[in-house]
Amino acid sequence: MTRVVRFYEHGGPEVLRIENVDVAPPGRGEIQIRVKALGLNRAEALLRAGSYIETPALPSGLGLEAAGLIETVGEGVDGFAPGDAVSVVPPLSMVRWPAYGELVTFPVELVVKHPPSLSWEAAAATWMAYLTAYGALIDIAGLSSEDLVVITAASSSVGLAAIQIANSVGATPIAVTRSFDKKQALLESGAAHVIASAQEDLAGRLREIAGEKGARVVFDPIGGPIFNALTSAMSRGGILIEYGGLSPEPTPFPLFTVLSQTLTLRGYLVHEILSDTQRLERAKAFILDGLQSGSLRPVIARTFPFDQIVEAHRFLESNEQFGKIVVTV
Template sequence: MARSIRFHETGGPDVLRIEDIAVAAPGPGEIRIQVKALGLNRAEALMRRGTYIETPALPSGLGLEAAGLVEALGDGVTGFAIGDAVSVLPPVSMVRCPVHGELIRFPAEFVVKHPPGLSFAQAAASWMQYLTAYGALIDIAKLTAGDIVIITAASSSVGLAAIEIARQVGATVIAVTRTVRKQAALLAEGAHHVVASAEEDLGERLRQIAGTRGVRVVFDPIGGPIFEPLTAAMAPGGILIEYGGLSPEPTPFPLFTVLSKRLTLRGYLVHEIIADAARRDAAKVFILDGLSTGTLRPVIAKVFPFEEIVAAHRYLESNEQFGKIVVTL
């Protein structure tokens, strides 16, 4: 038996339970992993609340990120050995492959031996954020040196990963956050400009920074009213990649701005990178190289012990964090 995080009803953090469950031996093509650290994402809060893109059958597990040691190998698995330090790529289906537990079975094709210098906490804090940012900025937008990119929700783990990746390719980064409280930290993490959307005129500040040239790429998980100032700041032929819907307000469609500037508004989920073997492999090469050389280094906001998973989810929903929340076992 192994402890696993489960919920029997949807709702707030208090619905989470730590329960003992049996974890079978790995099947063909699977690896069983003794988990040492978990990464928390907003997707898990949505799943727990019943508002995620998947509907769980209750009781349900959850979790997209984990790192640990190879404990057993299924038939046909090559390239791994018992005791290897590994982390998992976020599963395409959290319902089918939840990873927040002491012992998990996972398809070997989505398991990665992470660089030796990476701690379990850092490994558990890496894949969701870097895959999401890489897929949008590099795979889809083809961000290059000389581009200007707007990154909203910039203090989130994905936002910080996007800043690192944009800086790595030589782009100019405009980080958007709600207040000036995180401004210094965002500048320290590599943003060239920081705009506090709740305290400044977002449209005016973006115009001041981007000028007549405009912004070619926007990376946004919020939607809502900021769509109008974001698209107003974009360059002709620019692309806005939307990977969430955090705003509780309706998202307007800026029709005439889109038409006049020939803009692309692109919905995006990281699953399209994970599910495509060629794109996934290219992403792994890019990210592992960055993690190995230190050009990519996950920012960890706070670490909680496994027994405090409810408190970790409360902190996740507080929006106070700067970077990734990690749970250790």
């Protein structure tokens, strides 16, 4: 028997339950991992609440990121052995491959030997954030040292990963956050500029910073009214990559700005990278190189013990965190 987290109905964090279940041995091409740490993501809160892109049969497990020691390998698995320290690339379906448990099973192609210098917490905080940011900034936008890049929701784990990736290629990251509370922390985390969107004129500050050159790349999970401000400061031929919809307000289409500046507005999900073997391998190589060199360093907001998974989800939804929330097992 092993402990896992499941929910029997959709709702708030309180619907999560820790239960003892029997776990089958790994099948062919699978690896079973004794979990040391879990990384929490908004997608898990959405699945739990019933508003995710995936609809589970209930009861359902959940979770996209884990790190730990290999317990057992299935038939046909090469290059891995019991006792290896590994972390997990997020699966396309967390319902099929849930990570919230003491003992979890994943396909071998989703298991990575991370640099031994990483702690369990950092390893569990790596893949969703850096894969999401890499896919948008490097794979799609081709970010380079010549670019200004605007990163909204900058204090999230993905936002911080984006700042680090921008710096690693010599681009200039402009961080957008709601208030001045996190300004100093963002500057210390590598942002070249910080804008507090609820306390400053976002469009004006962006134009002041970007000047006539404008920002070629915008990386945004919010949408809503800020689209007008974001696009107004973009360079001709720029690209706005939208990877979420956190704003409850309608998102306007800035038609004349898009036309006059020949902009691209691009929807993006990390599943694009996860479902393409070649793109995923390039992403993993880039991220592992960054982790090894130290240019990429996961930022941990707070850790919770496994028994406090409900409290961890409450903190996840508080929007108070700076970086990744991790659960230790």
